[in-house]
Amino acid sequence: MKDYILHQSSYITTNIKEILEDIKIGLRIHQELFPKEDTTWSYPKYNTFSLLAPSSHFWNIFQELKNLILTNIPENNELWLQSWINYHDQQDLLDWHDHEYPYHGYINLNCEKTETIFESYTIKNKVGQIYFGNGKNKHKVVALENFSNKRITIGFDVHTIPTSRLYRTYNEKPFYNLGFIPLV
Numbered sequence: 001m002k003d004y005i006l007h008q009s010s011y012i013t014t015n016i017k018e019i020l021e022d023i024k025i026g027l028r029i030h031q032e033l034f035p036k037e038d039t040t041w042s043y044p045k046y047n048t049f050s051l052l053a054p055s056s057h058f059w060n061i062f063q064e065l066k067n068l069i070l071t072n073i074p075e076n077n078e079l080w081l082q083s084w085i086n087y088h089d090q091q092d093l094l095d096w097h098d099h100e101y102p103y104h105g106y107i108n109l110n111c112e113k114t115e116t117i118f119e120s121y122t123i124k125n126k127v128g129q130i131y132f133g134n135g136k137n138k139h140k141v142v143a144l145e146n147f148s149n150k151r152i153t154i155g156f157d158v159h160t161i162p163t164s165r166l167y168r169t170y171n172e173k174p175f176y177n178l179g180f181i182p183l184v
């Protein structure tokens, strides 16, 4: 895979209203389960697609995401997917960071006027657009205009066992992470 790919989901744009309704329910459940915890930073405690089960919309989004991942990476077995909800005010937008796993991406649900800036390229965010790239590509999110709604995206990482090409070598043992679900 080159640095990244962009995929526009017509399923998401067609169903965005109901998808956001399901997200709102998920956020309420998340607050019940993890009071006062941020949905981004509690990422090792839940997975978006488990939190939102059995939403048909999220079943469909999962299939589209899985297909996108598998057609764009060489690895095709023992893949795990970690996924969380980013639910941010303008002042919460994430500053420079990278991700610990070989592949990372995000699904835009309500992206306001924002861009995600990587060191060597910039992504213009739009509803239904899925970004999928290498986890080591550092990035930050910037607002092009002030906004008062929430920016809502679904972040995800793909972990390839047995070795992450990044900071650590994991062995195939549990490590208190409830965020990963088997992808293949």
Ligand SMILES: [Fe+2]
Residues within 6 Å of the ligand: 094, 097, 098, 099, 139, 155
């Ligand atoms: Fe990120």
